[in-house]
Amino acid sequence: MTVKLTVVYTQPEDPEAFDKHYMEVHAPIVQRWPGIQRIELARVSGGPMGSPSPYHWIADLYFADEAALNQALGSPEGAEAAKDFGNIAASGSFMTVSTLVE
Amino acid sequence: MTVKLTVVYTQPEDPEAFDKHYMEVHAPIVQRWPGIQRIELARVSGGPMGSPSPYHWIADLYFADEAALNQALGSPEGAEAAKDFGNIAASGSFMTVSTLVE
Numbered sequence: 001m002t003v004k005l006t007v008v009y010t011q012p013e014d015p016e017a018f019d020k021h022y023m024e025v026h027a028p029i030v031q032r033w034p035g036i037q038r039i040e041l042a043r044v045s046g047g048p049m050g051s052p053s054p055y056h057w058i059a060d061l062y063f064a065d066e067a068a069l070n071q072a073l074g075s076p077e078g079a080e081a082a083k084d085f086g087n088i089a090a091s092g093s094f095m096t097v098s099t100l101v102e
Numbered sequence: 103m104t105v106k107l108t109v110v111y112t113q114p115e116d117p118e119a120f121d122k123h124y125m126e127v128h129a130p131i132v133q134r135w136p137g138i139q140r141i142e143l144a145r146v147s148g149g150p151m152g153s154p155s156p157y158h159w160i161a162d163l164y165f166a167d168e169a170a171l172n173q174a175l176g177s178p179e180g181a182e183a184a185k186d187f188g189n190i191a192a193s194g195s196f197m198t199v200s201t202l203v204e
Contacts, residue, residue: 004144006160008110008198023203042106042200045168048175053198058108060162066147073150096110096155098144101125 002037002100003066005073007085009057010092018088019043022057026084032077035068036061054092069097104139104202105168107175109187111159112194120190121145124159128186134179137170138163156194171199 012018040060047053063069072078114120142162149155165171174180
């Protein structure tokens with residue numbers, strides 16, 4: 001079983017500053033999360049066929065199971081990332097927890 | 103470069119019927135898309151730490167680049183999936199196109 005925390009960020013005021021902050025500050029915090037297995041980061045270019053999208057950035061953070069994810073969220077590194085999320089996530093940004101379907 | 107089409111479905115009226123339809127009808131259509139490299143399906147259990155989520159299902163469909171994705175969307179199999187999406191996607195479901203950050 002693999003569980004992922006998907007973090008979807010809406011368009012920030014300054015996309016270039018967001019990307020720089022994510023890569024230089026936020027990602028290094030998440031990389032220190034206990035139990036994290038894989039991080040997949042993606043920059044949104046729009047909706048399908050060039051339509052607009054309110055979103056800018058998607059982070060998929062993979063764990064063995066929901067207990068491992070919750071342990072990471074409850075760790076000091078999890079709190080550090082949550083605080084930084086509050087600094088960088090524009091209104092409408094959201095997170096989901098999901099289990100991969102084999 | 104890898105591009106993914108992320109399809110996020112909101113809670114359907116009947117989640118069990120949705121899952122069965124997705125696996126037995128929708129996924130087999132998407133598997134026939136030209137140029138598709140990988141499909142990752144995930145069932146949403148909620149938001150972080152057991153909070154509620156308006157979402158139910160996330161499909162990540164991976165392509166070599168945006169041209170390959172657009173070719174798939176414009177193919178007969180793409181039209182077939184779009185029609186079926188209209189049947190199964192509850193209000194608030196959405197798609198994004200994003201490029202993986204290496």
